[in-house]
Amino acid sequence: AQTVTQSQPEMSVQEAETVTLSCTYDTSESDYYLFWYKQPPSRQMILVIRQEAYKQQNATENRFSVNFQKAAKSFSLKISDSQLGDAAMYFCATFGNEKLTFGTGTRLTIIP
Amino acid sequence: GAVVSQHPSWVICKSGTSVKIECRSLDFQATTMFWYRQFPKQSLMLMATSNEGSKATYEQGVEKDKFLINHASLTLSTLTVTSAHPEDSSFYICSARVLANEQFFGPGTRLTVL
Numbered sequence: 001a002q003t004v005t006q007s008q009p010e011m012s013v014q015e016a017e018t019v020t021l022s023c024t025y026d027t028s029e030s031d032y033y034l035f036w037y038k039q040p041p042s043r044q045m046i047l048v049i050r051q052e053a054y055k056q057q058n059a060t061e062n063r064f065s066v067n068f069q070k071a072a073k074s075f076s077l078k079i080s081d082s083q084l085g086d087a088a089m090y091f092c093a094t095f096g097n098e099k100l101t102f103g104t105g106t107r108l109t110i111i112p
Numbered sequence: 113g114a115v116v117s118q119h120p121s122w123v124i125c126k127s128g129t130s131v132k133i134e135c136r137s138l139d140f141q142a143t144t145m146f147w148y149r150q151f152p153k154q155s156l157m158l159m160a161t162s163n164e165g166s167k168a169t170y171e172q173g174v175e176k177d178k179f180l181i182n183h184a185s186l187t188l189s190t191l192t193v194t195s196a197h198p199e200d201s202s203f204y205i206c207s208a209r210v211l212a213n214e215q216f217f218g219p220g221t222r223l224t225v226l
Contacts, residue, residue: 033213041148042219043203043205043219043220044220045205045207045217047214048215050214088221091155091156095213098161099146099158099161100146100156100158100207100215102156103155104154104155106153
């Protein structure tokens with residue numbers, strides 16, 4: 001069984017500043033993947049970043065990076081130079097046992 | 113990148129009728145597709161896994177006779193909500209597996225049952 005916990009229902013950040021979204025997870029899988037998805041008002045799910053659990057190096061995609069702490073089962077997302085288009089719901093998810101399990105999401109607001 | 117479409121994007125139906133939602137992978141073949149349900153301001157909940165040419169695997173608590181899933185080809189999966197009732201109103205999202213661990217999502221279908 002897998003669980004994903006996002007303890008921050010809402011976050012806000014000033015435009016151009018940096019924000020970190022938290023995520024913890026639990027899984028019985030030895031081989032698994034972690035994801036951050038973005039869901040803007042259109043409700044289209046967009047993959048932001050992916051991390052293979054067997055890789056120690058933190059994944060980075062342009063302004064988005066993760067802090068993956070495997071022992072602590074923590075997988076936080078850092079957004080640098082926040083832009084208005086980053087405003088959305090962000091879901092942390094783990095893939096294991098052939099399925100994705102999502103957290104409850106964090107609504108990110110960007111303050112102009 | 114891989115594109116997944118859903119049709120319709122929004123459907124309104126009367127209580128007791130059935131509604132079919134289509135999920136298509138446009139530029140790739142998907143042996144596995146997934147169906148999720150999302151209530152307002154909540155997360156995505158996996159309803160079932162759809163494998164081409166075989167019966168769908170439903171998650172615990174999902175009524176398989178109410179939510180009929182058919183995956184007749186490598187590019188099309190359908191979800192039929194049978195005898196829909198107002199409590200079935202929700203946002204339904206499909207996804208298609210591209211790699212072993214990656215899924216691409218459709219834009220979703222908003223179902224409103226009157």
